[in-house]
Amino acid sequence: MTTIKKIAECTHVSAATVSNVLNGKGGASEAKAREILETAQRMHYTPNLLAKRLKNQQSNTIGIITEDLTVFNTPEIVDGVDAACEAMGMEIILGNMRLYKRYHNDFTDTQKHQQLLDKMVEHMLSHQVEGIVYVGYHCRKLVYLPTRITVPIIYAYCYPKGQKYPAVIYDDENAAYNLTTLMIQKGHQKIGAICGPLDSFHTLERLKGYQRALFENGILFNPGLVQYGDWTRSSGVAAAEVLIQTGVTAVFAFNDEMACGVYEYCARHTLKIGTDISVAGFDNRDVSADCTPSLTTVNLPLEEIGQTCTRLLTEAIGEKPVDTEITRLPCTLLERESIGPCPNPAK
Amino acid sequence: MTTIKKIAECTHVSAATVSNVLNGKGGASEAKAREILETAQRMHYTPNLLAKRLKNQQSNTIGIITEDLTVFNTPEIVDGVDAACEAMGMEIILGNMRLYKRYHNDFTDTQKHQQLLDKMVEHMLSHQVEGIVYVGYHCRKLVYLPTRITVPIIYAYCYPKGQKYPAVIYDDENAAYNLTTLMIQKGHQKIGAICGPLDSFHTLERLKGYQRALFENGILFNPGLVQYGDWTRSSGVAAAEVLIQTGVTAVFAFNDEMACGVYEYCARHTLKIGTDISVAGFDNRDVSADCTPSLTTVNLPLEEIGQTCTRLLTEAIGEKPVDTEITRLPCTLLERESIGPCPNPAK
DNA sequence: GTGAAAGCGCTAACAG
DNA sequence: CTGTTAGCGCTTTCAC
Secondary structure, eight states: OOOHHHHHHHHTSOHHHHHHHHTTOOOSOHHHHHHHHHHHHHTTOOOOHHHHHHHHTOOOEEEEEESOTTSTTHHHHHHHHHHHHHHTTOEEEEEEOOHHHHHTTOOOOHHHHHHHHHHHHHHHHHTTOSEEEEEOSSOOEESOOOSOOOSOEEEESSEEGGGOSOEEEEOHHHHHHHHHHHHHHTTOOSEEEEEOOTTOHHHHHHHHHHHHHHHHTTOOOOGGGEEEOOSSHHHHHHHHHHHHHTTOSEEEESSHHHHHHHHHHHHHTTOOBTTTBEEEOSBOOHHHHHSSSOOBEEEOOHHHHHHHHHHHHHHHHTTOOOOOOEEEEOOEEEOOSSOOOOSOOOO | OOOHHHHHHHHTSOHHHHHHHHTTOOOSOHHHHHHHHHHHHHTTOOOOHHHHHHHHTOOOEEEEEESOTTSTTHHHHHHHHHHHHHHTTOEEEEEEOOHHHHHTTOOOOHHHHHHHHHHHHHHHHHTTOSEEEEEOSSOOEESOOOSOOOSOEEEESSEEGGGOSOEEEEOHHHHHHHHHHHHHHTTOOSEEEEEOOTTOHHHHHHHHHHHHHHHHTTOOOOGGGEEEOOSSHHHHHHHHHHHHHTTOSEEEESSHHHHHHHHHHHHHTTOOBTTTBEEEOSBOOHHHHHSSSOOBEEEOOHHHHHHHHHHHHHHHHTTOOOOOOEEEEOOEEEOOSSOOOOSOOOO
16 A cells, blocks of 8 residues: 555655645645656555545545335436536445335335435445435335434435425426327327326326326317226236227327337237327337337436436535425437327317 | 544543444443443444544445446346445445446447546545456456556456456356257247347357257257347347248247347237247346246346355455456246247157 | 553644 | 644554
């Protein structure tokens, strides 16, 4: 381990001078400075961040707590936080609770979660983090919150009960509204919807957007055109079966997997997607770009969520007044091939 | 910030004693000890890890460098490393190079990569990591390696040129061999293969496994039954078209996406998968479980790769003799519904 | 049992 | 321009 002290010895100056030079603080003769720099290089000096931070009393680090890193949305969000941090010279430390792997969708054992979370927060605090980003693995109201936290925290892809802390999620409703509007613009009037479960936040929001688009275009909302799936492909197939028999010309599946189910149904019944029937999904999962015809879907601003969190967090760290609002980031419509004009525009 | 010193003041003992008690080192009267513990609790004492580690001269931390966190295999591997570390009281720090996002599949700009990597390693070293896991985003021979590294390093999902360092990958060949063997056991003799590009490590290995299975079962290898795709669904459709016309009864797609392409082709031509024709994929992507019929595929031991890396790394850190072998972890065959008996077992 | 002292690597304030 | 000193929070001898 090459230390400042060793360099000082070799160059016959004091540690302070070496420190100054290495940090570009000037205060050394041209010659000495060069000698020090060269020696540092030659001896492969690597500053010890632990010591530096201990001394400076600031870690320049924020903590990311993820509910589960292996769930599809999480890596992108972490990536966003990471990128933003890099850009502003901050660092991250990652704490993965592995909630999904441990408990799947069982969110009833609040106590266990609470315990895990508190341990995680404590751990982050031990690392002297200056703020924390909490990344949920699906959008929902969190019922457990850190018991004791001494730094700013911000929630991504979920939002805390009671709105005591800021949160960044995406705008489900407008995305669904835009997508439905696009279908209407293409001449579709009988548009089926394949929702997720009714108790899902996403279902509710997307349904609202769908309904608003219909309303604003003077189309009667027909509850018979709404089916409820469970986000799986097979539930999409089942819903498609029902919907297509009602004579819909377009189907809006609330996620890409269920949209694939619609594809499957159509393939079986030799309905040509984009011609005989239009289909849209949601989430922009890998498969949506790969299927044929490519699936029109909604891209989630995951990376932006991460970046926005970082920005808000650093503002909060900088003692700016924190507002505890929920920020909703817009999604982008990915118009691809699966939505075509209505085959029989005459109503 | 509650420090040991403050606790010492409050309890009228020295910092040394507080330290001893807090670390369960004994050397204090029952009464004093209890008082100290209580005070620490009450004042929400959180140990400062920076100071602790600086003093102890060991960080208990390993660094994970990922080529790109957002590529499908990476989070699982990171999760595996993380889990293993947690189990042995180690910590991780994550450094994401974002190679895929920055350059996509362009690995020609070696210099840039080299620079990024060196910066990353330097950064990790600054954090006093005791070892490094490098997570590639696809299996290949790495042409750039850290210029200077002073701690053990181990490669996951890729392997370094010249084999100077240990690596952990998975066993493509045996997985393909097992899968092909399964098809043969079900009576299939004309088995088509849809490979990835010929210059891919995965293609080569899997092809070897496929060929070995044929050979061991006395089936002539017919090059006409091998098609080359580019891992995308649409290339799977195209390959299926060719293969199925040759009269194959089973198709082994070298990834799930291309297998989905086969599904699509079959749906269009009303071929029933698992009955009229058997299909298998590789990778166990989400879609494979969701499609109908569910796709028989190969599960990649991603988490195990992470765990194995951690184990090997900690051994290396413990000064155990390091061997620089490539460890190949077995994949598991996920037998689902898409492979059925051969429709006309008479050859 | 308990505490004083020294020091991990680094920086900041101040003196020369 | 350069060095001395002190100290960040913690632990570890080694005396008492």
